[in-house]
Amino acid sequence: MSENSLQDEKVIVFQLNEEEYGVPVQQVGSIERMQHITRVPQTSEFVKGVINLRGVVTPIIDLRTRFNLEEVNYNESTRIIIVYIEDMEVGLIVDEANDVIDIPSEAIEPAPEVVGTIEVEYIRGVAKLEKRLLILLDLPKILSFEEYKELKTVEG
Amino acid sequence: MEMSQYLEVFIEESKEHLQTVNDSLLSLEKNPEDLTIVSEIFRAAHTLKGMSATMGYQDLANLTHKMENVLDAVRNQQIEVDSNILDIVFDAVDDLEAMVTDISAGGSGERNVEVVVGKLKRIEQGEKPADVQQSNDDSLNQDRMMETETESSQSETITDLDEFELTVLQESDERGFTNYQIVVELREDCLLKAARVYMVFEVLEQIGEVIKSKPSVDQLEEENFENTFSILIVSQESSEEIQSRVEKVSEINKVDVTEFSVNQFKEQSQYNEQTSSPDSEVNQTDSENETEATTSSVATMTPPQEKAEEPSKTKQQPSQNKTIRVNIERLDVLMNLFEELVIDRGRLEQISNDLNHTELQETVERMSRISGDLQNIILNMRMVPVEQVFNRFPRMVRQLARDLNKKVNLDISGAETELDRTVIDEIGDPLVHLIRNSLDHGIESPDKRVQHGKPEEGTLSLEAYHSGNHVFIEVSDDGGGINRDKVLEKAISNGVITQEQAKGLSNQQVFDLIMESGFSTADKVSDVSGRGVGLDVVKNTIESLGGTITIDSKLGEGSVFSIQLPLTLSIISVMLVEVQHEKFAIPLSSIIETAIVKKDDIMHAHNKKVIDFRGRVVPLVFLKDVLDVPVELEQGDYYSIVLVRKGDKMAGLVVDSFIGQQEVVLKSLGNYLTNVFAISGATILGDGQVALILDSNALIK
Incomplete structure (x- = not known):
């Protein structure tokens, strides 16, 4: 452990469309395998439904849909990351989740701004590690329905 | 004395008595002539006063005492009851209630009651209530004086009594009892002082009634005194008899029994008042802090909500009813555990049906019955x-x-x-x-x-x-x-x-x-x-x-x-239905009946599909459309319909098949998905999957 380990951030790394993302480990409750999801009618498109997480009914969000990525079939490596955001418990469907790493705080940069794209609010920053680029997410923003709608109307 | 264990009982009983006073006052207002009601109130107030004095809540005791005085005057027909008098008495009861609430929330039960006490006092002195209301300021001042009086007097020696104790002593005088003041001195080498004190008290309680002790019982129990303490007792025995009885307790150095005269005390206390030393006041604050500390520690041990439990139930069947008080949180835990059990029960039922094993089925059936009974009992325990x-x-x-x-x-x-x-x-x-x-x-x-x-x-x-x-x-x-x-x-x-x-x-x-x-x-x-x-x-x-x-x-x-x-919010009976491949639960409470209708029997009214149900035209709601269920199955020639109602309106929910009736545990969808259209919650079925509970009210316009 290095001296400045206190400032390091421990994140769970997951894959989505061959890119790597990170969520702070404190916010993650557990990582589950894919299981039966009960659809909830008339909610936002990215809300896939609810699952029975050891007796607790937990809503599930498909991050691919949320980020407007192409939908793929779920397979053996598909995972549900259960995260705690404010007073809510939500599951996020990701392609793969298999790593926990420490990110030194100096490696984190703000999200790059590119002309011609709309600003996505749910990206908190980008962490540059050796050969790897990690996108750090701002979880509460992911849950917001408003931003999603905005995004859809701009692109659609 | 360890008060915390009595505190809860005290609060419960105080609430009961206050309720009695409240109820009786109301009936008194209707029948002002009925003196039995006054006696009833008087009894309740009297008990309350005694209890609060014992527990050391002086303000509570004082106010009750004043109220009692007024009631006594009413009982002796010195004062006539009218609404104005009752208003003031009600005010006093409000104050009492506030004090008890304060105590149950861990407070000290202290409250500024000068205004009300002043009013009560003036009524008692025979003034017209209207005047009483007006001359508030006067009474306030007057009362302030009185308050300081009692305050300083409380801290004094045994020769210091509140009005309540004085009344008792005076009454006993009149009834031929004798008041004694006993000074007991323990031996210097006495090891278990509290035990000796206890033994002395026990002896005394056999022959009379202990009115007061100095230091207080609390302090005595905590061995918070030197070697001497004094007790005020009412008894019919002679002073020699008392002396010899007390002396039988070992490790006692000296017992001194003297007669105690109330009149003398009064004179002396007036004198004391003028010369009360600052020293004694320090003492008093000390003991006050102590009681405060104990009450607050009690409060943390027992949450206040628990104390608010049914005060009236015990009132009706005082002694025969064997009850224990259980913290509501424990019942909640029991309920949660049982909910888990209900889910597993559903799962077991399903497995046994799939396996088709007779012995297993019988056992599961038995278990279902027993858990059904258990469920009723648990639900009943939560009923108030x-x-x-x-x-x-x-x-x-x-x-x-x-x-x-x-x-x-x-x-x-x-x-x-x-x-x-x-x-x-x-x-x-x-x-x-x-x-x-x-x-x-x-x-x-x-x-x-x-x-x-x-x-x-x-x-x-x-x-x-x-x-x-x-x-x-x-x-x-x-x-x-x-x-x-x-x-x-x-x-x-x-x-x-x-x-x-x-x-x-x-x-x-x-x-x-x-x-x-x-x-x-x-x-x-x-x-x-x-x-x-x-x-x-x-x-x-x-x-x-x-x-x-x-x-x-x-x-x-x-x-x-x-x-x-x-009746209850957590376990409900539902009808499980299937819409395409999805399962939904419809609360039985809103279902009238189920029906299977031929496709040809469906009629159209203004582009809406309706059926004729026992002479009524009932609109149909196709759940697969309303709930956007992905369609995979072909619609047959028959429709399965669940008829639901909201008030006197009805609708027929079209489903694909009925699964059956089941008891399910109502769960929320969490804080993220709120206000989902036509869904009131979710439940976990026997196979571990989540089924949504339909809010049929939202489907009927």
């Missing part, structure tokens, strides 16, 4: 009589009626009806609203009533009863009723509905309008109600409890507000 909520209404109605200058008789029935604890906690406020509403807008002023040929006194009745899986609470009045035209006029001017819509509305629908937000029909906005925020809040609260509210009214004859509530 609605009386708890109703109790506070007589006072409220009386006060409101006086404020509004109306004459109202409150009629309560079915107070013993039981409801789930969680519902009880929530239902109070809506009922207060409805009662206020009925009093303010419903019941007319006395002269107006007479004009309309009604008795001067209006009647407000509050009725609770069980029916099926529901509890009904009705608030009805014989007042002016709801004026349909006025409601419509208002609704149109507020833009709630249009002129055209207004014509087609049934009475029921019109009455429902007054529960829309931003609606108030009272011409004048009064303090009591009519700010236009009342009834919609009531409606929301009741619906959030899974209940409904309906209004019935006849112009000039009165209105009835009827609330329907579920």
